[in-house]
Amino acid sequence: MKHPLILTAMIVFSIQTNAQDTREEFSNKEIIAKGFQQWHDGNGNFFDLLVDDVRWEITGSTPHSKTYTSKKQFLNEVIIPLNKKLRIKIKPTVRNIFADHDMVIVLWDGEATALDGKAYRSSYSWYMKMKNGKITEVVAFLDGIEFADIMKRIKTD
Template sequence: MPAAERSQEVKNKGIVQAAFQAWAAGTGSPFDLLTPEARWTITGHATVSRTYESKQDFLDVVIGPFNVRLSRRLIPAVRAIYADDDMVIALFDAEAVARDGKPYRNTYTWFMRMREGRIVEVTAFFDTIEFTDLWTRLKPQ
């Protein structure tokens, strides 16, 4: 692999690592790296499983309504971050507490395509049964 490509992989991985560290600290998140036109695909058969055609659509339909179901925010614990060409892959666990006091725990893998230090496309895998339980048990307020 040419040095320039390897350098970009290292840079992209570092950008994503920093975003996850900010998320864990409560000072930011990987969502801050999304371009306005970023496409986010949630795999599986959850109510929210589909491709979102913009950052705002994804935040409005999934992230906002998810967060208001929580009494304690989602905190990630990264297991590993990998980079290959323009793709960064994050494997992480995340925990929160729902408004009804029950814990929410899930394991995620996000495949993030990067361009110029920003995320332009994501394919997200996670336990949609755990997610759907929270989503249907609590309604946004």
């Protein structure tokens, strides 16, 4: 049988660890929620939350499905080209945000209008690893058919 003092110390340590995790989770969730709200409202740039050496993986089998190893590469190869194809930029609507330790998961829908007047609608699930209030890694799930279509259909160069 464990000594009562050792058992009490183990319980206190467990509670303190869980409280710390809860503060971290709340803070990370709050940062991401604020970033999405500002994006939705047309204020600020959500991608300012990325560290310079972010690892951003787009899952699936689109021509853009791969791991990008820097903020600059991801913005230059995905975000900037996509935005050039849009008359009305993507407006996110968050369905839910979940946090677990340093991971924040956002399920959201994006709606925009392409240069040819067609609607662009996609649902996303982003798994974002956080450190010091910044996003260090992302695994992004999205509608690959919709994304590949707009990237191929709209010519901007």
